[in-house]
Amino acid sequence: MSHKDTGVVNQEVNAKSAAQVKDQMERDILAAIKKPKPVYWLGLLITITMTLIGAAAWAYQIKTGMGVAGIRNPVGWGVYITDFVFWVGIAHSGTLISAILFLFRARFRNRFNRSAEAMTVFAVMTAGLFPLIHLGRVWFFYWLFPYPTQRLLWVNFRSPLVWDVFAVSTYFTVSAIFWYIGLVPDIAILRRVRTGWQKLAYAFGSLGWKGTFKQWQHYNQIYKYLAALATPLVLSVHSVVSWDFAMGIIPGWHTTIFAPYFVAGAIFSGMAMVFTLVIPMRKFFRLEKYITVDDFEKAAKLLLFTGMIVGYAYIVEFCLAMYSGNPFERDQFIYRAVGDYAFTYWLMIACNVVTPLTLFVRKLRRNIKYLFIISFFVNIGMWLERFNIVVISLAHDFDPYAWGTYTPSIIEVAITVGSFGWFLTWFLLFSKTLPVLPITELKEEAE
Amino acid sequence: MQIYRFEDKKPFMEKLEELLKSGFTSRQLEIYLPHPDHEIEELVEEYWPKSKLKFITLAGGLSGCSAGFAFTIFTSLDWPLITSGKPLVSIPPYIVIAFELTILFGALFSLGGFLLLSRLPSFKQIFHPEEYGNEFVIKILREET
Amino acid sequence: MNGAKLNWRTLLIATVVIAVVAYLMENVLLAAQGGALLVTLLFWVTLAHGPIAVVAAADIVSGKWIQPYKREILSVYPFGLVIPVLFLAFVPNLKYYIWYHDQGVWLNSTFFITRNVVLLLITFLLARKFALESIKEGPKKSTYAVWYVLAYVATHTIIAFDWVMSMEYPWISTLFGAYFFVEAFYAGIAFGGVMTFINYANFTKEYPIKVFKKSQMDMGTLLFGFSVFWAYQFYSQYLVIWYGNIPEEVSFLARRVATSPMREFAYSVIVLLFLIPFVTLLFRKLKGSPGYLLFISLIIYTGLLIERVLYVEPHLTVNPILAIVEFALVGGLFALIVQSRRLFLKLS
Numbered sequence: 001m002s003h004k005d006t007g008v009v010n011q012e013v014n015a016k017s018a019a020q021v022k023d024q025m026e027r028d029i030l031a032a033i034k035k036p037k038p039v040y041w042l043g044l045l046i047t048i049t050m051t052l053i054g055a056a057a058w059a060y061q062i063k064t065g066m067g068v069a070g071i072r073n074p075v076g077w078g079v080y081i082t083d084f085v086f087w088v089g090i091a092h093s094g095t096l097i098s099a100i101l102f103l104f105r106a107r108f109r110n111r112f113n114r115s116a117e118a119m120t121v122f123a124v125m126t127a128g129l130f131p132l133i134h135l136g137r138v139w140f141f142y143w144l145f146p147y148p149t150q151r152l153l154w155v156n157f158r159s160p161l162v163w164d165v166f167a168v169s170t171y172f173t174v175s176a177i178f179w180y181i182g183l184v185p186d187i188a189i190l191r192r193v194r195t196g197w198q199k200l201a202y203a204f205g206s207l208g209w210k211g212t213f214k215q216w217q218h219y220n221q222i223y224k225y226l227a228a229l230a231t232p233l234v235l236s237v238h239s240v241v242s243w244d245f246a247m248g249i250i251p252g253w254h255t256t257i258f259a260p261y262f263v264a265g266a267i268f269s270g271m272a273m274v275f276t277l278v279i280p281m282r283k284f285f286r287l288e289k290y291i292t293v294d295d296f297e298k299a300a301k302l303l304l305f306t307g308m309i310v311g312y313a314y315i316v317e318f319c320l321a322m323y324s325g326n327p328f329e330r331d332q333f334i335y336r337a338v339g340d341y342a343f344t345y346w347l348m349i350a351c352n353v354v355t356p357l358t359l360f361v362r363k364l365r366r367n368i369k370y371l372f373i374i375s376f377f378v379n380i381g382m383w384l385e386r387f388n389i390v391v392i393s394l395a396h397d398f399d400p401y402a403w404g405t406y407t408p409s410i411i412e413v414a415i416t417v418g419s420f421g422w423f424l425t426w427f428l429l430f431s432k433t434l435p436v437l438p439i440t441e442l443k444e445e446a447e
Numbered sequence: 448m449q450i451y452r453f454e455d456k457k458p459f460m461e462k463l464e465e466l467l468k469s470g471f472t473s474r475q476l477e478i479y480l481p482h483p484d485h486e487i488e489e490l491v492e493e494y495w496p497k498s499k500l501k502f503i504t505l506a507g508g509l510s511g512c513s514a515g516f517a518f519t520i521f522t523s524l525d526w527p528l529i530t531s532g533k534p535l536v537s538i539p540p541y542i543v544i545a546f547e548l549t550i551l552f553g554a555l556f557s558l559g560g561f562l563l564l565s566r567l568p569s570f571k572q573i574f575h576p577e578e579y580g581n582e583f584v585i586k587i588l589r590e591e592t
Numbered sequence: 593m594n595g596a597k598l599n600w601r602t603l604l605i606a607t608v609v610i611a612v613v614a615y616l617m618e619n620v621l622l623a624a625q626g627g628a629l630l631v632t633l634l635f636w637v638t639l640a641h642g643p644i645a646v647v648a649a650a651d652i653v654s655g656k657w658i659q660p661y662k663r664e665i666l667s668v669y670p671f672g673l674v675i676p677v678l679f680l681a682f683v684p685n686l687k688y689y690i691w692y693h694d695q696g697v698w699l700n701s702t703f704f705i706t707r708n709v710v711l712l713l714i715t716f717l718l719a720r721k722f723a724l725e726s727i728k729e730g731p732k733k734s735t736y737a738v739w740y741v742l743a744y745v746a747t748h749t750i751i752a753f754d755w756v757m758s759m760e761y762p763w764i765s766t767l768f769g770a771y772f773f774v775e776a777f778y779a780g781i782a783f784g785g786v787m788t789f790i791n792y793a794n795f796t797k798e799y800p801i802k803v804f805k806k807s808q809m810d811m812g813t814l815l816f817g818f819s820v821f822w823a824y825q826f827y828s829q830y831l832v833i834w835y836g837n838i839p840e841e842v843s844f845l846a847r848r849v850a851t852s853p854m855r856e857f858a859y860s861v862i863v864l865l866f867l868i869p870f871v872t873l874l875f876r877k878l879k880g881s882p883g884y885l886l887f888i889s890l891i892i893y894t895g896l897l898i899e900r901v902l903y904v905e906p907h908l909t910v911n912p913i914l915a916i917v918e919f920a921l922v923g924g925l926f927a928l929i930v931q932s933r934r935l936f937l938k939l940s
Contacts, residue, residue: 017454022481022581106653146522154522158533158540166547174554181561185482192578200573207562208572211579213478213491215565220483221500222561226554229508233550235824240543247835254836257766259828312745316766320753323698325762326840443482443581447456532837539834542827 022443026189029437032285036432039284047424054418057411058133066136068411075394075406080134083416085386086269087127087423088168088241089262092234093270094120095175098182099230102223108295110441115281116274117179118434122426123273124172126419131164133415160243167240174233178226184209185219185440238266245389251332252393255320261313265382268306268352271299272378279372281431290437293366300365303378307356310385314353328398335396336388340405344384345392351381449587452579459583460490466585467494479584500560507556508549515545598932600670606928607674610921611681617914619684626685627908628915630755633678634900635893636922637751640671642780644719645744648737649777651726657810660799662727664787665780667933669723671926672716676709678922688908691761699758711750715743727937748773759907763844767829774825778818778865779896784811785889789882805880812879815888819869826862847906854905857898864895 016024061068071078094116101109132138144165146155155162188206191199209215242262245253275296282291321333336345355377364370391406408416430436453459466476473495480487519541527535562568598606614632618624643665650658658665683705686692691699722736749769757768765771788795788808795804833841849858868891878884897919901910933939 018456019454019481019581026581104653146518153526156528156530157519157522157544158530158537160540163540163543163547166544170547170551173551177554177558181558191576192580203573203576206573207567208569208576209567210569210572210577211479211481213480213487214473215567216480216483217488217492217498218500218561218565220488221498222504222557225500225504225557229504229550229553229557232546232820232824236543236546236550239824239828243543243831243835246832249836249838254832254838255766256768256829256832257770258832260767260770260825312770313766316749316769320764320766323753324764326764440482444484447482447484533835539831 018447021446025442025446026193026439028289029287029435029439029442030190030193032287032436033432033434040428040432044425044428047421047428050417050421051425052418052421054415054421057414057418061133061411061415062138068409070407070409070412072404072406074397074402074404075391077134077390077394078406079387079408079412079416080130081390082383082386083419084127084130084134085241085262085390086383087123087130087419088171088238089266089269089382089386090273090423091120091123091127091171091175091270092238092263092266093274094118094123095171095178095230095234096267096270097274098178099227099234102227103231106298107445108298110438110445111291111295112274112278112299113441114182114434114438115278115431115436116270117175117182118427118430119270119273119277120175121172121179122423122430123270124168124175125426126423128168128172129419129422160240160247163240164244167237171233171237174226174230178230181219181222181226182438182441183434185211186435186438189439190435234267235263238262245393250393250397251326251328252336252389255317257313257316261310261317264306264309264313265385268303268310269378269382271303271306272375272382274299275303275371275375276379277427279368279375281436285431285436287437290442293368296368296371297362297365300359300371303374304356304359304365307352307359307378311353314349332393332396336392339392339396341388341392341395345388348381348384348388351377352385355381451585453583454581456484456487456583459585460487463487463585464490466587467491471587475587475589477586477588479579479582479586481579481581481583498564500557500564503560504553504557507560508553510556511548511550511552512545514552515548516541518548519544597935598670598928599935603670603673603925603929606925607677610674610918610925611677613921614678614918615681615684617917618681622911622914624911624914625688625908626682627904627910628912628918629678629682629685630904630908631897631900631910631915632918632922633675633682634751634755634903635897635919636671636678636926637675637748638776638779638896639668639783639926640675641715641719641744641747642776642778643668643783644672644723644780645741645773645777646780646784647726648722648740648744651733651737652741654734655810657807660795660804660807661784661787661811663933663937663939664791664930665784666723666727667930667937668783668926669716669719670929670932670936672712672719674922674925674929676712676716679708679712680705685908689759690907691758699761704754704758707750708754711743711747715740715747718743724938727939744776745773748776756903759904760844763840765829765833765841765844767825771825771829774818774821775896775899778815778822778892781811781814781818782889782892785815785885785892789886792882808882808885809876809879812873812885815869815885815892816873816879819866819873823862823866823870826866848902854902857902861895861899861902864891864898 069078069080071080094113097109097116098113098120101113131144132141135141144155144162146157146162155165157163184206187202188209188211191202191206194202239259239262242258246255246258248254278291282288318333321329324330336342355374359365359374395405396403451459451462453462463478467490478491520536523535529535533540614629618626618629647658647662647665649655686701686704692701695701697703718736718740722733722740725736726733749772752769752772757764788811799807830845833845836842847854849855869888872878872884872888901915904910929936
């Protein structure tokens with residue numbers, strides 16, 4: 001009837017009836033979304049300010065023109081594309097935790113999946129802005145979509161940029177559906193608990209979920225199918241993003257390992273972001289009882305694993321560039337290590353390859369504070385990885401006459417800050433309106 | 448109409464099995480669960496039909512896949528323009544579009560099918576919710592068919 | 593099970609005999625180029641390391657489904673010793689490699705032989721350590737599992753880059769190493785599929801039918817998952833090369849898909865390794881049938897074998913008769929090793 005994973009929850013089963021235990025569980029988790037404390041409002045104020053700074057910078061860029069960004073020939077892709085890839089990457093762990101770990105029946109998934117899925121949706125919302133920010137005439141963004149036009153033209157389906165449109169919008173739709181389906185029974189609990197206008201709002205949100213056997217039957221099915229659909233989707237989305245680069249023949253971009261390596265890197269950075277968000281959330285909302293150190297240890301192992309795949313890819317890329325007879329490829333990798341961007345390159349190696357290896361030590365894996373710190377290293381490292389890929393290859397391609405360097409302008413920095421503000425604002429709003437842990441799934445586990 | 452309410456799963460399952468054995472169909476009984484449960488699902492599915500959702504999902508996936516190929520091929524033939532030395536109808540890149548649409552249609556069909564099969568949204572339940580909290584409930588709607 | 597059994601000494605003697613026979617056939621009898629031997633090696637190395645890697649991965653994530661299969665799968669570990677010996681028999685044929693007459697620091701025959709033999713031996717030793725620890729559920733099994741997986745990844749990466757990619761010098765594909773170790777893993781799961789059929793009576797005797805069926809279903813699901821993953825890797829590599837269309841890269845594909853019958857073989861690889869497993873394993877009924885799992889595993893092995901012929905054939909001629917003889921000899925040895933698991937796994 002019960003199993004040891006649920007720890008504390010279990011001990012109470014003897015004393016109370018199962019229904020009472022579940023009531024207690026509801027109260028504990030829903031306590032998190034009662035009246036916000038001042039520190040919450042302060043946090044929200046900061047993130048909204050950041051968003052506004054970013055919005056103002058973008059408005060200025062639209063008004064003045066793309067010249068205010070630092071991108072010039074030969075480096076035509078800079079911080080905006082870096083941010084795009086970074087945020088798509090962040091989105092990945094949500095689907096990984098929800099879908100893949102669901103299919104593998106890993107129990108620690110239930111501790112992280114709700115926040116991770118929310119993170120996915122918000123990160124895709126953030127990522128989707130960057131291709132638009134990068135556009136010279138953003139008001140024509142709808143030209144990206146294939147629709148019948150007066151000129152009888154269609155988009156070029158052989159272009160990786162069009163694949164991106166399909167991949168990212170599919171990803172947004174599917175992860176939003178997946179997130180929402182998981183939420184429906186939990187919103188129904190809120191409908192029962194709340195009163196007044198809130199009750200009505202949650203009642204609409206729950207779609208009138210009743211919890212009959214037949215509904216659960218279909219619910220279990222759709223959940224399984226969405227997980228099965230989302231799993232290959234995760235692989236495809238970041239692969240498509242990687243092919244934006246790999247389809248070109250620029251040295252450092254045109255390489256076959258890019259797709260799996262980007263996927264692993266995305267999960268790596270997404271896991272780190274989960275740590276960055278869930279560790280403070282667990283503390284503020286007093287959820288230590290439900291998200292235990294054991295759960296974190298398992299997630300840390302996943303971080304270590306994906307980090308090692310990323311390390312493997314770095315080594316293989318570098319060694320094969322040296323092995324190949326191609327002078328451009330070889331020169332590109334030497335330039336990365338000793339050229340103008342050597343600092344960001346070695347910082348990336350330190351953050352992504354070296355620091356995660358410390359997680360082989362069991363004590364560090366089980367140290368929540370340490371995990372929190374390491375998650376920052378990984379976030380920084382993964383941002384730099386994308387920066388290095390995007391910028392260094394463009395700065396130093398075939399012809400020495402066309403070489404050049406790139407420094408982000410203040411506008412690009414402001415928009416990047418704004419993107420963090422935008423993402424965090426959504427996350428803060430989510431954490432106070434919807435259950436941050438999947439209540440019904442935890443109940444099932446406690447049974 | 449008769450209602451049985453249980454705090455715990457065990458007595459609930461015993462009662463449920465008894466009712467199912469005596470031949471109650473899915474039209475005669477309404478069962479409320481506070482959370483999904485695989486044991487209960489296994490028990491009930493011995494007597495009642497399984498969910499038909501998989502056919503809807505499959506239909507969505509297949510239509511997405513064919514729509515993806517059909518649309519990409521149609522548009523490249525509709526305005527023939529060779530770019531970067533690739534054949535007009537290049538299947539390798541179109542696989543990407545077809546794949547994404549397979550997933551997209553699969554997920555959208557699943558969502559639609561799920562709402563349809565589980566009778567959602569239900570306005571009756573939105574405005575006048577019927578709640579049983581964390582109890583397991585069996586409601587006998589009709590004794591005889 | 594009855595029949596012939598091996599111990600370490602007979603295993604070594606048999607291995608050396610096979611290696612000598614293979615050497616004589618390739619170099620003295622026929623003056624072939626060693627293609628058949630390379631195909632044999634490339635195929636059987638997946639079965640020497642892949643199955644162990646499957647158990648190691650399951651032990652790392654403490655997957656319970658592996659339990660019924662553990663003994664059968666781990667029994668292949670002594671086969672890891674056969675590969676380096678057989679590789680030495682292939683060494684004289686290195687002279688047909690494109691780089692042989694213009695050696696550098698990395699592509700240098702002495703270094704080439706040393707690193708391959710050393711890595712294969714390390715992998716074998718770690719496999720042995722892991723297998724013996726895992727079979728008695730010792731406390732260090734996860735640690736050894738991690739070490740084994742690292743060695744496995746390194747070895748198969750080097751195999752891919754040295755044995756196959758260096759034939760094509762200066763062609764490079766950074767995914768090639770990962771492609772190889774994922775394929776070996778796929779072959780390892782398929783070995784579980786074979787064992788499901790062969791050992792079905794024993795499995796159901798030792799475990800309650802419900803428990804075993806659950807494990808079997810998981811095995812089938814993993815096969816399904818890896819068929820998708822295989823296709824993904826294949827496509828990732830293919831698309832980048834196809835799209836880039838750089839002469840030195842695309843010639844790798846062109847050599848294999850431009851002319852018949854290579855083209856038909858190349859298509860059949862996709863059908864065998866992806867389409868058939870993917871479509872049929874969607875059905876629960878088929879996944880539940882041990883006979884079908886055997887069939888699908890053999891389909892996968894056929895696909896892997898054809899793929900290996902495709903790698904080798906454009907550079908080293910594969911003599912079909914030699915290939916059949918060598919393949920059968922090594923396969924027979926493999927079967928004997930699996931039969932002799934009581935001794936090798938130190939079971940009472």
